[in-house]
Amino acid sequence: MAADTKLTEDSRELLFRADQHRWIHQGTWLGEPVLNLPQDMFALQEIIFRTRPEYIIEIGVAWGGSLLFYSTLLEVLGGGEVIGVDIFIPDDLKERLNSHGTLSERIHLINGSSVEQTTVDKVKAITGGSRKTMVLLDSNHTHEHVYKELQLYAPFVEKGYYLICGDTIVEDIPEQIYRDRPWGPGNNPKTALNAFMKETNRFEVDSELENKLLFSCNPGGYLRCIED
Numbered sequence: 001m002a003a004d005t006k007l008t009e010d011s012r013e014l015l016f017r018a019d020q021h022r023w024i025h026q027g028t029w030l031g032e033p034v035l036n037l038p039q040d041m042f043a044l045q046e047i048i049f050r051t052r053p054e055y056i057i058e059i060g061v062a063w064g065g066s067l068l069f070y071s072t073l074l075e076v077l078g079g080g081e082v083i084g085v086d087i088f089i090p091d092d093l094k095e096r097l098n099s100h101g102t103l104s105e106r107i108h109l110i111n112g113s114s115v116e117q118t119t120v121d122k123v124k125a126i127t128g129g130s131r132k133t134m135v136l137l138d139s140n141h142t143h144e145h146v147y148k149e150l151q152l153y154a155p156f157v158e159k160g161y162y163l164i165c166g167d168t169i170v171e172d173i174p175e176q177i178y179r180d181r182p183w184g185p186g187n188n189p190k191t192a193l194n195a196f197m198k199e200t201n202r203f204e205v206d207s208e209l210e211n212k213l214l215f216s217c218n219p220g221g222y223l224r225c226i227e228d
Contacts (some may be wrong), residue, residue: 035065043210159227
């Protein structure tokens, strides 16, 4: 399927057209918006099932649905906690995230910039030195910001675990249909990831996982750690 270039082109065109209708904004988990494609969420589920991380660190909480999704999986699988980092976590969202019993008990919220050392230190304090983590970067999508996040959070991941750089698809979206954002083609997670990958041999793209997705907001962004 991945070798069918016409199918790949058609799927990208469909994704771009659907994005104009906020396709990825319409899914929820336990009533909270997820802001991600179902295919990507299933890919994350596969990674979590295979690797059984002790911690899942999500940079960019948004509306909280993905935190509940990860917590649900960890509840089923047994063990593991979720850390959500964002510069803005409204009180009403905190209340809703804290209303899910044992699922809520697994969730730690950190209100602060992901690239400030104080925030990184708070994450370290929660993980307690464990590097059996899955890290997801999905906050400010400018090149500079994502590049800093890659440098700061890659050390949290040990061999066999995953670092996911979100919304690399931004590089491929035609400028004429892209929404007004501080990032866009030429200045986005994919350009930051390309720069980061030139500087490290610790990660490789899990192309086997990506090749079966067809639709994804994170092409080239599913990184498996292959060297401690």
